[in-house]
Amino acid sequence: MVQIEIDEDACVGCGSCVEDCPNDVYEMDEAKNKTKVVNLEDCMACLSCHEICPAQAMEHQDIHVAKRLYIDRKVNYALDRII
Amino acid sequence: MEIEEIRGTFKPELIPKETGGDLDDYEDALHVLMKFMGSMSSALEQVSGRGANAIVYQAGKRMGHESAKMMEKTENLEKALDEMGDVLGHEFYFEKWKPSGQSSYTTQEGDQVVIKLLFMDCVVRQTLRRTGLPQKGPLCYLLYGYMVGAVEEVMDIKGKIDIDHVGPNACLKTLTITWSGK
Structure with a gap:
């Protein structure tokens, strides 16, 4: 089953993931001003939260990772040699 | 980069056994096709506006009908979707999906049956990412058409598909079939 790790040091508390998630997996922890996972069962691993998070503060574990043939x-290889 | 030319003897053969290329050649060809598809999609949208969606949808629907012709006919939606999963293969890998509070995958609404599908691997999404185009555009209608065409062929019934949510790793869609819509 999917597991979501939130890096609280990285999370800036913008709430973008809370707004973007269609299944209300996240909620704002008002006391800490950080996001927290409240509805893990409904996560479908679309990874929209990864795309919108400005701090790349979350990690999904044990999910189907879609093929990335567009890479x-x-x-x-060229970038690897430059950077 | 130097282009390697393949030279050799060629004899007429009924079914060619060698492709004359390797993985890099396949990759190059795939990426050229992705760029070509993306370019065609945006040009179609520029010329036809919202009509582009209908054109691409129709093309997908035709493909869906064609692909599903050999499949066993059934009136069971879940069985039809399982069979379609095999036909669509890994390039359009999807699973049935339901929210945790719902007991079954299908829900009945009047004479309509609704099921949510989670598309995980999708060549259309990869093409859009390769060409920097947004999701939910005309090219996505190719897959809607494909699914609807296949469902119509297998179940001999009218169907429609709507997008609930698109993401970089998976897209959630709702498939609705109408029993009275034969």
């Missing part, structure tokens, strides 16, 4: 391996 250009030659470009990645």
Whole structure:
């Protein structure tokens, strides 16, 4: 089953994930001003929260990771040599 | 980068056994096709506006009918979807989905049956990401058409599909079939 880890040090408390999640998986912890997972069972691992989070503060574990055939391996190889 | 030319003897054969390329060639071809598809999709939208969705939907629907012709006919929606999963394969890998508070995958609303589908692997999504186009655009209608066409072929019934949510890793869609819509 999916597990979601929130890096509380990284989370900036913007609430973007709370607004974006269609299944209300997240909620704001008002005391800490951080996001928290409240409805893990309904997470469908669409990873919209990853895309919207400005701090990349969350990690999904044990999910189906979609194929990423759009990645250009030659470009990645070239970037690896530069960066 | 230097382009390697393949030279050799070629004899007429009924079914060619060698592709004459390797994984890199497949990758190059796939990426060119992705860019081509993305370009066509945005051009179609520019010329036809919202009509682009209808054109792509119709193309997908035709593909769906064609793909599902060999499948066993059934009136059981879940069985039909299981069969379609095999036909659509790993490039359109989907699963039935329900919220935790719901007991079964299908819900009955009058003469309509509704089921939520979670599309995890999708070549359309990958094409959109390759070309930097937004999701929910005309190209997504290819998959709607495909699914609706396949359902109509297998169940001999009218169907429609709506997007609930799109994400970079999965998209949630609602498939509705109408029993009186034969």
